[in-house]
Amino acid sequence: MRFTWILCLALAGLSACNNEKANDADVVKDIFSEALSDTTAYSNLKTLCTRYEGRICGTAEADGAVRWAEALLSSMGLDTVYLQPMMVPKWNRGEEEVGKVLSAALGDHLLSVCALGWAVGTGPEGVTAEVVEVTSKDQLEKLGDAGIRGKIVFYNQPMDPTHYYTFESYGEAVWQRARGASMAARYGAVAVINRSLTMASDDYPHTGIMHYADTLPKIPALAVSTVGADSLSGWLKKDPAIKLFLRTTSQDHGEVTSYNVIGEIRGSEKPDEIIAFGGHIDAWDNTQGAHDDGVGVIQTIEVLRIFKKLGIRPKHTIRVVVFMDEEVAQRGGAAYAASVKAKNEKHLAAIESDRGGFTPYGFSIDASPMTVGKINNWKKLLEPYGIWSFKKGGSGVDIRDLQPMNIPLLALVSDSQRYFDYQHSPSDTWDKVYPREMQLGSAAITSIVFLIDNYGLE
Amino acid sequence: MRFTWILCLALAGLSACNNEKANDADVVKDIFSEALSDTTAYSNLKTLCTRYEGRICGTAEADGAVRWAEALLSSMGLDTVYLQPMMVPKWNRGEEEVGKVLSAALGDHLLSVCALGWAVGTGPEGVTAEVVEVTSKDQLEKLGDAGIRGKIVFYNQPMDPTHYYTFESYGEAVWQRARGASMAARYGAVAVINRSLTMASDDYPHTGIMHYADTLPKIPALAVSTVGADSLSGWLKKDPAIKLFLRTTSQDHGEVTSYNVIGEIRGSEKPDEIIAFGGHIDAWDNTQGAHDDGVGVIQTIEVLRIFKKLGIRPKHTIRVVVFMDEEVAQRGGAAYAASVKAKNEKHLAAIESDRGGFTPYGFSIDASPMTVGKINNWKKLLEPYGIWSFKKGGSGVDIRDLQPMNIPLLALVSDSQRYFDYQHSPSDTWDKVYPREMQLGSAAITSIVFLIDNYGLE
Numbered sequence: 073m074r075f076t077w078i079l080c081l082a083l084a085g086l087s088a089c090n091n092e093k094a095n096d097a098d099v100v101k102d103i104f105s106e107a108l109s110d111t112t113a114y115s116n117l118k119t120l121c122t123r124y125e126g127r128i129c130g131t132a133e134a135d136g137a138v139r140w141a142e143a144l145l146s147s148m149g150l151d152t153v154y155l156q157p158m159m160v161p162k163w164n165r166g167e168e169e170v171g172k173v174l175s176a177a178l179g180d181h182l183l184s185v186c187a188l189g190w191a192v193g194t195g196p197e198g199v200t201a202e203v204v205e206v207t208s209k210d211q212l213e214k215l216g217d218a219g220i221r222g223k224i225v226f227y228n229q230p231m232d233p234t235h236y237y238t239f240e241s242y243g244e245a246v247w248q249r250a251r252g253a254s255m256a257a258r259y260g261a262v263a264v265i266n267r268s269l270t271m272a273s274d275d276y277p278h279t280g281i282m283h284y285a286d287t288l289p290k291i292p293a294l295a296v297s298t299v300g301a302d303s304l305s306g307w308l309k310k311d312p313a314i315k316l317f318l319r320t321t322s323q324d325h326g327e328v329t330s331y332n333v334i335g336e337i338r339g340s341e342k343p344d345e346i347i348a349f350g351g352h353i354d355a356w357d358n359t360q361g362a363h364d365d366g367v368g369v370i371q372t373i374e375v376l377r378i379f380k381k382l383g384i385r386p387k388h389t390i391r392v393v394v395f396m397d398e399e400v401a402q403r404g405g406a407a408y409a410a411s412v413k414a415k416n417e418k419h420l421a422a423i424e425s426d427r428g429g430f431t432p433y434g435f436s437i438d439a440s441p442m443t444v445g446k447i448n449n450w451k452k453l454l455e456p457y458g459i460w461s462f463k464k465g466g467s468g469v470d471i472r473d474l475q476p477m478n479i480p481l482l483a484l485v486s487d488s489q490r491y492f493d494y495q496h497s498p499s500d501t502w503d504k505v506y507p508r509e510m511q512l513g514s515a516a517i518t519s520i521v522f523l524i525d526n527y528g529l530e
Numbered sequence: 531m532r533f534t535w536i537l538c539l540a541l542a543g544l545s546a547c548n549n550e551k552a553n554d555a556d557v558v559k560d561i562f563s564e565a566l567s568d569t570t571a572y573s574n575l576k577t578l579c580t581r582y583e584g585r586i587c588g589t590a591e592a593d594g595a596v597r598w599a600e601a602l603l604s605s606m607g608l609d610t611v612y613l614q615p616m617m618v619p620k621w622n623r624g625e626e627e628v629g630k631v632l633s634a635a636l637g638d639h640l641l642s643v644c645a646l647g648w649a650v651g652t653g654p655e656g657v658t659a660e661v662v663e664v665t666s667k668d669q670l671e672k673l674g675d676a677g678i679r680g681k682i683v684f685y686n687q688p689m690d691p692t693h694y695y696t697f698e699s700y701g702e703a704v705w706q707r708a709r710g711a712s713m714a715a716r717y718g719a720v721a722v723i724n725r726s727l728t729m730a731s732d733d734y735p736h737t738g739i740m741h742y743a744d745t746l747p748k749i750p751a752l753a754v755s756t757v758g759a760d761s762l763s764g765w766l767k768k769d770p771a772i773k774l775f776l777r778t779t780s781q782d783h784g785e786v787t788s789y790n791v792i793g794e795i796r797g798s799e800k801p802d803e804i805i806a807f808g809g810h811i812d813a814w815d816n817t818q819g820a821h822d823d824g825v826g827v828i829q830t831i832e833v834l835r836i837f838k839k840l841g842i843r844p845k846h847t848i849r850v851v852v853f854m855d856e857e858v859a860q861r862g863g864a865a866y867a868a869s870v871k872a873k874n875e876k877h878l879a880a881i882e883s884d885r886g887g888f889t890p891y892g893f894s895i896d897a898s899p900m901t902v903g904k905i906n907n908w909k910k911l912l913e914p915y916g917i918w919s920f921k922k923g924g925s926g927v928d929i930r931d932l933q934p935m936n937i938p939l940l941a942l943v944s945d946s947q948r949y950f951d952y953q954h955s956p957s958d959t960w961d962k963v964y965p966r967e968m969q970l971g972s973a974a975i976t977s978i979v980f981l982i983d984n985y986g987l988e
Contacts (some may be wrong), residue, residue, distance in 0.1 A: 105692035
């Protein structure tokens with residue numbers, strides 16, 4: 073820490089500090105230097121990912137991850153650490169899924185498949201039917217009952233590679249996974265299988281949540297790897313009479329108790345005013361959940377570590393929220409928002425990190441134009457570290473329930489090129505996260521928290 | 531291609547086009563879409579890297595790469611393809627190098643080492659001596675003759691991890707490799723070994739060019755992997771009497787002829803005015819040279835492919851220069867500049883890509899403030915693709931000799947976090963390049979060439 077800044081801190085209670093801007097640049101430099109030279113965060117990411125793999129809500133792995141996060145925060149010398157309970161859904165995918173192409177002409181071929189999250193199972197006997205390939209909503213509608221009844225719908229609309237921001241490509245293609253089952257059930261389909269939502273060509277199936285319409289039959293829904301999807305599409309061209317055998321034994325187990333984990337450094341001047349930040353600790357049952365979203369948890373815990381390490385004492389209370397259940401029913405976010413409302417807690421801002429641990433370049437800001445403008449004034453402090461984009465936009469699923477309370481919401485935005493190669497699949501392992509890239513995100517969030525703490529957002 | 535833009539092109543000869551800005555945005559979008567959805571470039575990168583591994587100047591691999599590039603350009607329907615000859619140095623590292631720690635107390639241990647480029651060999655008998663570890667220039671000076679004579683100097687100053695832009699860390703540490711041998715020879719060292727210039731902890735030694743001072747004895751110079759350097763440093767603390775055995779049989783072979791490869795699309799209005807762009811095709815003999823600099827070659831060849839694919843006819847001649855010998859004596863850059871001068875060729879700009887195939891974020895511009903300002907006016911067109919930084923700064927080694935001719939020089943700037951993990955080492959393989967990241971760079975250069983062609987830089 074530089075002398076001028078210490079002096080400035082010492083004088084802060086007495087008078088406005090002349091060297092405000094120069095000092096801010098020094099603190100931001102210290103924050104980035106600490107993040108880039110310390111290995112605690114990367115070590116924590118490895119532990120979380122390897123010890124609590126598959127920590128979807130309701131599992132022993134999720135419980136273990138919650139206790140681990142609580143113990144980690146408790147070891148950091150914070151002022152407060154506590155659990156925030158809520159009910160979460162529990163589901164189990166059962167035995168390993170089977171997807172098999174049956175063709176008299178081409179022979180039988182196994183496909184790499186997995187059940188979508190919270191889809192019903194086929195039962196142990198499985199389901200066998202002809203396959204109809206669909207690459208757009210329009211095509212589905214045109215096929216209608218005549219083309220679909222009694223068949224398995226194979227959704228095969230690839231993610232569009234031409235978008236710079238791959239979340240756009242995801243947004244256009246995710247209907248297949250999220251709503252494809254009911255859309256096909258409306259026309260009498262017996263099951264659906266969808267191309268994994270990735271631009272990578274590999275043999276990992278990518279799972280993710282799906283939703284049934286209440287008024288339609290619930291049919292089994294699986295994902296197939298992109299390699300499998302391309303093979304299946306090719307075989308269908310050679311033999312349209314192909315049948316597909318699908319077997320999933322997933323089961324719904326109702327609801328159980330789980331927890332958000334909260335840790336705080338109390339504010340020295342306004343302890344009742346809070347800056348909150350977090351990621352979600354749950355991850356799909358087929359993955360280590362490194363980029364989605366072990367990184368977000370680790371980066372936001374890192375904010376508290378860096379504040380303590382640099383001896384920065386916040387004026388307002390700064391709080392990490394390790395959210396449970398982002399993937400399924402967003403109960404952690406709902407519980408947190410309900411608690412904020414019940415306690416009438418004042419929040420200066422809430423920040424989420426849930427877009428992967430790649431080199432960050434800005435924040436998406438869900439707030440008034442005045443607040444967006446104020447944050448843009450800090451651009452010159454962060455641009456030397458590649459953080460240049462501060463734009464109006466959506467924030468994060470875990471904090472969105474705070475929106476009705478008019479709390480400024482921010483999301484860290486990172487380079488999205490590689491994100492969907494990993495999301496919701498067994499390939500999302502800790503070693504796919506590059507430590508410097510993750511730590512630039514930790515430092516970006518810490519810097520924004522530091523600036524909000526000093527200057528507010530109003 | 532959009533109708534409005536075709537219309538605009540058609541009218542361009544008759545009058546200024548009203549829709550200039552809107553059309554530019556459309557063309558830039560088309561350029562990025564083409565780059566992100568076509569696989570030619572990545573396939574070319576793989577071929578270059580796997581077929582012509584270790585293509586340092588003077589080798590058969592370098593010759594093969596030149597012929598390959600010539601054939602590739604000749605297959606693209608360009609207006610001109612030709613070779614530009616020059617003399618290049620030739621050197622051979624000989625047999626696999628040996629580095630062995632000899633310690634009565636700790637036992638003997640092999641280290642992962644390689645000769646630095648153009649260093650003299652130890653001869654087949656090798657050299658054995660005590661080791662003195664040095665982590666700064668100051669420390670070297672203090673040790674002086676008394677501490678160094680007859681010993682091997684072990685340079686072990688790590689790259690500083692706290693810089694955002696890792697080329698800064700490299701710039702601070704590269705003296706050990708580039709000038710360390712002569713600095714130590716001044717005090718009577720018998721050889722030097724330097725910590726590889728990477729922040730990664732792995733067992734790859736990283737080579738690179740080194741230079742001898744004319745007035746001092748030439749002593750052998752090797753690199754050791756960071757894992758090896760950390761081990762050696764630890765062993766020295768336990769047993770300062772450790773000896774090191776080093777053996778290299780490298781040999782200088784004088785000079786031979788090699789070539790730049792040049793390909794052009796002739797300008798429709800001002801064919802004698804040129805926009806040049808390129809990367810260097812040579813790569814160290816221990817690597818595939820993917821990020822350094824297969825990517826630069828491929829990205830700049832891609833500019834021509836995209837112009838042709840989209841049917842964009844340039845007003846000025848656009849020219850790719852596939853440079854030979856960036857790594858050693860920069861003879862390709864010198865030959866190109868000499869030719870420009872001799873032919874009195876007018877260049878609107880020269881652009882180099884030689885900073886790795888990672889997600890790009892801007893251009894470093896070596897030009898007048900007015901030119902920098904003009905390029906900044908195009909920011910709004912490129913910012914949607916993450917290209918936001920257009921700053922005054924250095925360009926590239928291959929084009930720097932054009933500076934005295936007052937040609938505006940630009941370098942593509944990409945995310946540098948991972949670059950030095952690979953540079954000059956066996957780990958710089960084609961699969962370490964992520965296709966979308968590389969192609970964003972291809973599109974960024976193509977877009978800038980398109981804009982310079984339309985609006986100039988004056």
